[in-house]
Amino acid sequence: MHLFPARASNSARGSRWIRAAAAVGDRAAWFSDLHVDSASALVVFLQQAAAADDGGDDDDDDDDIILRRITAGKLPPKISPLIDLPLPIIGPLLNFIMTLRNFKKIEQTEQFGEVMRIPFLFSTAITVVSLEGLKIGLSCKSQGKKVLGTQQAESINALWGRKSLSNISGSEHSRVKKLLHPTVSVKIVANYVSRMESASEDWLRDVVEPALGKPTKMYEPVRRFMMEMPLRLVLGLGDAAPEVGIIADRRAQGCDNLSDTLSEMIKQGQLTDEEMEDQMVTIMLAGYETTAAVMCVAMHVLPMHPEVLEKLRKEQEGIDGPVDWAKFESMTYMLNFVKECLRHHGPVLSFFRTVTDAFEVGGYKVPQGYIYQYHLAAVQRNSVEQPEKIIPERYEDPSNPLNQPFGFTPFGGGEYLCLGERFAKMEICVFLRALVMRYNWTHAAEDPRMMYAPLFLHFTDDLPLIFTRL
Secondary structure (H helix, E strand, O other), X not given: OOOOOHHHOOOOOOOHHHHHHHHHHHOHHHHHHOOOOOHHHHHHHHHHHHHHHOOOOHHHHHHHHHHHHHOHHHOOOEOOHHHHOOOOOHHHHHHHHHHHHOHHHHHOHHHHOOEEEEEOOOOEEEEEOOHHHHHHHHHOEEOOEEOEEEOOOHHHHHHHOOOOHHHOOHHHHHHHHHHHHHHHOHHHHHOOHHHHHHHHHHHHHHHHHHHOXXXXXXXXXXXXXXXXXXXXXXXXXXXXXXXXXXXXHHHHHOOOOOOOHHHHHHHHOOOOHHHHHHHHHHHHHHHHHHHHHHHHHHHHHHHHOHHXXXXXXXXXXXXOOOOOHHHHHOOHHHHHHHHXXXXXXXXXXXXXXXXXXXXXXXXXXXXXXXXXXXXXXXXXXXXXXXOOOOOHHHXXXXXXXXXXXXXXXXXXXXXXXXXXXXXXXXXXXXXXXXXXXXXXXXXXXXXXOEEEOOOEEEEOXXXXXXXXXX
């Protein structure tokens, strides 16, 4: 094993103070948003330390110190020099905040390498942004041996439920997922295409039409709209929130003529009430947040890529409405555009696993008991040329890295492929069809701000847009 991977051996060196000053200076706005009053003082302190450290021949000694400090035990390098400050709690806390708020930093593999070590407040994570690391994270195996288990905070366990697919593993995960597959089949999802089309048209009439020509914040309205759809898919409800006892009520009333996910689970009769309840909560919470984020990413990038918008409209003009499942599947360019939005800004930052058995990744040791964090979106952004551009044609080239196994995994992969993938793509495509066939729009703010807080993508300024009718 190496102290540094060959591809990061040169760029990972340098004065820790200079790197820290640059990191904090570039992100002063984030600290200001968090009301961290000491941010400016910290920047000044680091800049002064950098000036004192900038002593020519002393740089080599400084590099040696860094090498010894951040590779002890042949662990990966730390992502932030802030951890080396004499601040036992604030140092890791600042690092944690910067990690959550700065997706770009994780992408900078040229500077930090593809395997990083992030000490959090009470634990340490090994963070990977490589295809090798992603495969291990999605399969939970290294060299055919199971080395990872599920990892969630207690708050997430309590919210999603301990029987949620996200919180179980091994044979139990395989059993529950196999039983859930028929409940989100093409037959089930196809029933919701026309409903999604009608709901999208109603939403545009109620939200966009009254605001034509005026700056309108779109992020929260889209989120609220998308919360309704999982209620319809999962519980077979309208806009009303589910009441306590809905499983027992549905079972008593009978559900032979119903085709929502809950009814399908009840008809199977192989899941306990607790398992059904936890899966429904997981689908609703994970589904609406991520789908809304992708819709907003699409609305964000299209004004900056008019050639893509033109091609989307041309394809949709050739598809007569109303939309059904076959017409949805014929939206090749639209589907590729949605993939690009998922690649450009994946709705989920990363996933966590517990390390149950030590292994190696990228030439580094991953000790038992650590947290293993793999970044889906960062891997996809780093694997293509011109990652900032929206190019739907990428998915037409079989040789593109995105079209290779595990090359495109915004919905996970392997055993941990998201059950809601089919439904999410349908929702996004049908919504965008209704949008692009009716309106043009521009940004009302010069630089819309996005962040992951803590894992899902958010627009911190609510994505203000100005719409005009075609």
